[in-house]
Amino acid sequence: MTDTPPNLEAWTCPLPLRDYPTIVLGHGGGGKLSSELIEHLFLPAFANPTLAGLGDSAIVDVGGTRVAFSTDSFVVQPLFFPGGNIGELAVNGTVNDIAMSGAQPMVMSVGFILEEGLPLDRLGVIAESTGAAARAAGVELVTGDTKVVDQGHGDGVYLNTSGFGIVPEGVAIGPDRALPGDVVIVSGDIGVHGIAIMSVREGIEFGTVVESDTMPLNGLVAAMLGASRDLHALRDPTRGGLAATLNEIARSSEVGVEYEERLLPVPEAVASACGFLGLDPIHVANEGKLVAMVPAAVVDDVLAAMLAHPAGSGATVIGRVVEDHPGVVVARTAIGGSRIVDTQIGQQLPRIC
Amino acid sequence: MKYLDEFHDPALARTLLDDLHRITTRPWAIMEVCGGQTHSIIRYGIDQLIPEEIEMIHGPGCPVCVTPLEVIDKALAIAARDDVTFCSFGDMLRVPGSEADLFRIKSGGGDVRIVYSPLDALRIAQETPERQVVFFGIGFETTAPANAMAVHEAKRLGVENFSMLVSHVLVPPAISAIMDSPVTRVQGFLAAGHVCSVMGYWEYDPLVDKYRVPIVVTGFEPLDVLDGIRRTITQLEAGRAELENAYPRAVNYEGNKPAQAMLADVFEVTDRAWRGIGVIPQSGWKLSEAYRDFDAEARFDVGDIEVQESAVCRSGEVLQGLIKPNECEAFGTLCTPRNPLGATMVSSEGACAAYYQYRRLDDPKVHR
Numbered sequence: 001m002t003d004t005p006p007n008l009e010a011w012t013c014p015l016p017l018r019d020y021p022t023i024v025l026g027h028g029g030g031g032k033l034s035s036e037l038i039e040h041l042f043l044p045a046f047a048n049p050t051l052a053g054l055g056d057s058a059i060v061d062v063g064g065t066r067v068a069f070s071t072d073s074f075v076v077q078p079l080f081f082p083g084g085n086i087g088e089l090a091v092n093g094t095v096n097d098i099a100m101s102g103a104q105p106m107v108m109s110v111g112f113i114l115e116e117g118l119p120l121d122r123l124g125v126i127a128e129s130t131g132a133a134a135r136a137a138g139v140e141l142v143t144g145d146t147k148v149v150d151q152g153h154g155d156g157v158y159l160n161t162s163g164f165g166i167v168p169e170g171v172a173i174g175p176d177r178a179l180p181g182d183v184v185i186v187s188g189d190i191g192v193h194g195i196a197i198m199s200v201r202e203g204i205e206f207g208t209v210v211e212s213d214t215m216p217l218n219g220l221v222a223a224m225l226g227a228s229r230d231l232h233a234l235r236d237p238t239r240g241g242l243a244a245t246l247n248e249i250a251r252s253s254e255v256g257v258e259y260e261e262r263l264l265p266v267p268e269a270v271a272s273a274c275g276f277l278g279l280d281p282i283h284v285a286n287e288g289k290l291v292a293m294v295p296a297a298v299v300d301d302v303l304a305a306m307l308a309h310p311a312g313s314g315a316t317v318i319g320r321v322v323e324d325h326p327g328v329v330v331a332r333t334a335i336g337g338s339r340i341v342d343t344q345i346g347q348q349l350p351r352i353c
Numbered sequence: 354m355k356y357l358d359e360f361h362d363p364a365l366a367r368t369l370l371d372d373l374h375r376i377t378t379r380p381w382a383i384m385e386v387c388g389g390q391t392h393s394i395i396r397y398g399i400d401q402l403i404p405e406e407i408e409m410i411h412g413p414g415c416p417v418c419v420t421p422l423e424v425i426d427k428a429l430a431i432a433a434r435d436d437v438t439f440c441s442f443g444d445m446l447r448v449p450g451s452e453a454d455l456f457r458i459k460s461g462g463g464d465v466r467i468v469y470s471p472l473d474a475l476r477i478a479q480e481t482p483e484r485q486v487v488f489f490g491i492g493f494e495t496t497a498p499a500n501a502m503a504v505h506e507a508k509r510l511g512v513e514n515f516s517m518l519v520s521h522v523l524v525p526p527a528i529s530a531i532m533d534s535p536v537t538r539v540q541g542f543l544a545a546g547h548v549c550s551v552m553g554y555w556e557y558d559p560l561v562d563k564y565r566v567p568i569v570v571t572g573f574e575p576l577d578v579l580d581g582i583r584r585t586i587t588q589l590e591a592g593r594a595e596l597e598n599a600y601p602r603a604v605n606y607e608g609n610k611p612a613q614a615m616l617a618d619v620f621e622v623t624d625r626a627w628r629g630i631g632v633i634p635q636s637g638w639k640l641s642e643a644y645r646d647f648d649a650e651a652r653f654d655v656g657d658i659e660v661q662e663s664a665v666c667r668s669g670e671v672l673q674g675l676i677k678p679n680e681c682e683a684f685g686t687l688c689t690p691r692n693p694l695g696a697t698m699v700s701s702e703g704a705c706a707a708y709y710q711y712r713r714l715d716d717p718k719v720h721r
Contacts, residue, residue: 024460032691262363277469335366335575337398342710 028075030239030285031344035248054252055174056097056235059167068103070094071162079126079156082196083211087130089287090159092216095137096236098163099218100290102171102225108134108163111145115154126157137216139163165218170229178233178253178293182321185292185299187220187306188314189213190242191270194284199273208269215288220311227305228298236290240343241283245291246329247343253293257329259319282331283344293321360574369579370402376583376590377404382538383585384531384674386524387493387545388415388703389573390581395707397575403582410538410674411704413527413627414545416492417444418672418696418703421626424520425450427655428489429458431518434653438464438481440474441489442496448699451660471503471517478507478515487649490517495547497521497638498612501619504640504647516649519639522625524548525556526636531673532564539674541585543571543578546600551616553608557596565594572600619644628696629669668695671704678705685709 026033043051050058057070072093079086090110098105110130114123134141196212217236224231233253237245242264250257266274266281274281288311294302299317306312329341359365385391391411394400400409413419429450432439439455446455446467459465464484468474471488478486490500500517507515524545531537544557549570557568567588571581581599588595598604618641625637640648650656666688667681678684678697688694690706697703 022457022460024456026456333397333575334361335363335397335399335402335579337401339396339398340710 028239029344030244034240035343053174053176054248056100057103057164059101059174066103066167067164068098068101068167069162069164070097071160072097074159074161075155076197077155078200079122081200081212082209083193084214085126085129086157086159087126087128088133089212089214090161091130091133091137091139091141092214092287093238094161094163095139095216095218096288096290098165099216099221100173100234100236101167102173102221102231102234103165103167104218104222105137105139105163105165107142108139108161109143109145110141111160112147113154113158113160114146114148115156116148116151118156123157130159133216137218168225168229171225171231173231173234174252175233175235175249176252178249178255178257178321179295180255180321180323181296182232182293183296183299183317184246184257184259184319184321185294185303185306185315185317186242186265187217187290187292187312188288188316189265189267189270190237190286190289191266191274191281191284193238193287194241195270195273197285198277210267210269210273213286213288215311217288217290217311220290220306220309223305223309223312224292224302227301228294230298231292231294231302233293234290236288237286239285241281241285242291243280243282243329243341244343246341247327249291249293250329251327253321254326256322256325256327257319258322258332259329260332262334263316263318265314265316265318282341360572360576362576365576366402366579369576369583373407373579373583373586374404377406377586378590380406380408381540381586381589382408382410382674383541383543383582383589384410384412384539385543385571385578385581386412386414386528387543387548387573388418389547390543390545390571390578391415391704391707393573393575393578395710397578399575399578399582403579407582407586409582411671411678411707412531412542412674413630413672414493414524415697415703416496416522417448417699418668419522419627419630420445420448420491420520420696421628422450422660423626423658424491424518425454426658426660427650428518429453429455430655430658431487431649431653432458432463432465433461434463434485436485437653438466438477438484438486439489440466440468440471440477440486442469442491443467444699445489445491447693448696449693471500472506475503475507475512475515478512479510482514484514485652486515487653488515488517490519490521493522493524493545493548494552494616495545495550497616497620498551498609501612501615504619504644505615507647508644513646516647516652517640518649519620520625521620521638522627523622523636523638525560526633527627528557528560528568529564530630530633530636532560532566534673536675537673539566541567541589542569543581543585544568546570546572546577546604549598549600549604549608551609551612553606553613554596554598554604555606555608561594561596567594568596570596570598570600570604572603627672629666629672631669663694666695668697668705671697678708681705 057068074090095105192213196210235245306315474488569581569584620638621641623639626632665683670676693699697705
């Protein structure tokens with residue numbers, strides 16, 4: 001092994017330093033800052049073709065079998081929120097990332113980073129829900145890790161989960177596979193998780209309690225594949241909301257995406273909270289929804305299968321994939337106009353008035 | 354949703370648009386004063402749907418956009434202090450000062466927090482008496498009453514570790530400044546509905562008389578904006594210049610009297626610099642003598658910070674309606690929401706950001 005010291009002078013930060021020479025919260029917001037960090041800093045450092053696909057999970061060949069492998073970390077505050085806690089969120093997050101390749105998740109790891117002073121009963125509840133969520137999704141938590149950090153160096157609990165599953169024969173789903181003519185389906189109400197978190201984090205009450213939509217989607221994906229193996233793109237729109245996901249698919253597949261604003265399933269509580277805060281539900285996080293690009297020929301069968309599954313009971317068609325304006329998402333507005341829907345820069349900021 | 358869905362109705366929108374196309378016989382230029390209305394116009398594609406003859410000029414009514422660079426730099430200096438918890442509305446955090454923004458101050462260890470009400474900042478001050486808690490009190494007459502209430506309460510409750518960096522601006526002097534400009538093209542105004550819900554619209558009578566322009570108090574949903582435009586055009590086509598209220602579900606002539614009394618107590622009128630425009634006499638509020646102890650600018654001794662605006666950025670001309678955002682050389686090239694040169698590219702209410710977000714498809718200058 002050669003012992004060449006790293007040449008620090010030759011290393012140039014590919015990020016435009018004049019903007020943010022340090023990490024800001026927006027780098028974790030799932031918007032443009034996040035993807036720039038990945039594309040300009042991590043991708044070149046890790047350089048390999050599998051990673052370059054930038055799917056929710058990586059597809060690797062293991063002895064002739066296609067394995068979908070994914071990891072996700074969770075730093076949500078508060079740890080307990082209406083409709084769930086960090087434990088089930090962590091399981092469902094990785095389960096869903098694996099499921100978006102069409103694979104059924106099989107086994108998972110979980111890593112706990114705990115802050116000194118965390119009450120054991122709180123950790124107990126989180127561990128219980130982590131286990132229960134894994135059982136509900138039909139995966140086993142087969143390995144784990146625990147670390148403790150000094151008080152003040154963590155927010156109680158941080159979680160990381162990783163896992164894998166096997167991609168079935170004949171299934172080829174990816175963010176780069178959407179084709180003009182495909183129909184765009186979302187599996188149910190959007191913006192629910194983000195508003196649920198905001199309602200407790202910011203102490204804002206909206207009259208009705210909005211509960212997080214965190215849930216595993218592998219069962220729903222299996223039902224969809226049962227109706228047709230010819231699904232083109234699947235993605236679960238988490239941070240950055242549906243807008244970020246549609247933009248990712250439009251860019252990866254080099255197609256345009258159009259949707260009708262009036263067809264978006266936005267629950268009234270989410271709509272009013274967003275109206276009040278000056279947010280757009282299209283940018284608000286989800287944790288139990290998927291968006292699918294499917295060929296028009298199979299859309300009826302796929303939609304029927306989704307509607308028959310509890311995780312897809314709110315499924316609806318919102319738009320289509322087009323040849324025009326590749327890489328750009330366009331919304332048809334309620335009154336007949338149109339606008340470009342872009343990814344947010346960092347996190348979405350509430351407007352002043 | 355009640356009072357919301359009705360104002361997005363496609364059939365009613367069609368009726369209003371048909372009306373507008375029928376009555377418009379020649380070119381007109383009208384200004385929507387408020388950034389919230391600019392946002393609606395672009396977000397719903399209203400400017401694509403109205404007759405070509407009608408030009409919508411986007412006014413200086415985005416509080417984030419018109420807050421002077423100097424005040425941003427003062428905010429950054431205060432927020433960077435170890436003893437300060439700096440609270441702000443969310444969209445001020447990415448507005449560039451001379452060298453940084455509040456996000457970067459936060460990233461460097463500054464205690465910067467997004468709050469939804471100035472009263473939240475006051476509560477933080479009560480909960481952390483060992484910290485100096487500063488609220489960034491900007492905005493038009495709309496945000497001013499809550500800010501006034503926070504300062505009033507701080508004084509009443511004796512919360513001495515609370516203060517406010519105040520840079521409030523007022524709509525009527527801005528309308529005067531626009532109409533006094535020798536190069537103005539504005540022939541009618543949509544007045545900002547939310548400002549009028551606080552102040553009423555009696556302040557606009559003298560403006561209509563002096564400048565002979567129609568002023569229509571207008572709301573923010575797409576049908577509100579369409580109705581405001583239609584009423585303004587109706588007046589212009591008939592050669593009338595009157596004050597009208599197209600937002601009666603929220604606005605009456607007198608306005609909110611208790612709020613106005615609170616404002617008169619806590620604030621006093623002052624000359625104010627507008628970013629990109631310059632000083633407009635008697636166009637802002639500062640804390641009145643009785644509340645001067647709560648002035649963050651004095652408390653943290655940042656009064657002598659002076660700065661220069663970007664030479665390339667033409668946000669001043671955009672804010673005065675002299676050019677459209679995409680007519681600026683820097684638009685979409687040197688200046689994007691990712692690297693904003695001026696505040697009009699930062700705030701979601703800013704005219705440049707609205708153009709960039711929603712309009713790039715038609716603009717060959719802008720590539721992804």
